[in-house]
Amino acid sequence: MSSSTRRATVAGNPGASAYDRGTIALHWLTAGLVLVLWLIGTFLEDILPKGAVRSGIWSAHFDLGFVLTAVIVALPLWRWFGGRRLPVEDPGALHILAKTTHAALYALLFVIAGLGIANALVRGVTIAGPLALPAIGDPEWRRPLTHWHGVAANILMALALFHAAAALVHHYLWHDNILRRILPSRAARLTSERR
DSSP: OOHHHHHHHHHTOTTOOSOOHHHHHHHHHHHHHHHHHHHHHHHHHHHSOSSHHHHHHHHHHHHHHHHHHHHHHHHHHHHHHTOOOOOOSOOSHHHHHHHHHHHHHHHHHHHHHHHHHHHHHHHTOBOSTTOBOOOOSOGGGHHHHHHHHHHHHHHHHHHHHHHHHHHHHHHHTSOOSTTGGGOHHHHHHHHHHHO
16 A cells, blocks of 8 residues: 555544554654753753763763664654554644644754764764764864754753643643544554454
């Protein structure tokens, strides 16, 4: 079945009320990684003094950043080739706002990943145990890359909070299906009901 046929079939199927497990897993993995990485990047130096523990956590930050990069590449590929497309619940201005928000989230994720990778290359960081990236580029780029990486991450977190707040408004005030469609328990329940 082609992508367009699959999308049309799912969109015309009122029983398809939740995203598939792959989409849900990648969505929540992205959210969790973004939160952990932002917390490390924002608060680590305020909490821990310089030393082996702080250096180890910074190494983990770089490792998790590469994992996040793989996930944010996998998510749109999965959505296009294997993920379930659901019908639009509100085709008006709210749908346009939601699509714009999602596009901005993806754009920021890629900007942050790019700046993080550039920063890792300039620093020549160790990743995944003994594997180390070579130090490439001018060391003077460290400070501006770190600065813009942090600025973009803060903007992403503000937009992610708006995204989460909108989902909660849909769920608790408007009582629609928007949040339920991306909840892991919903996908598991639908799968078990089909068996």
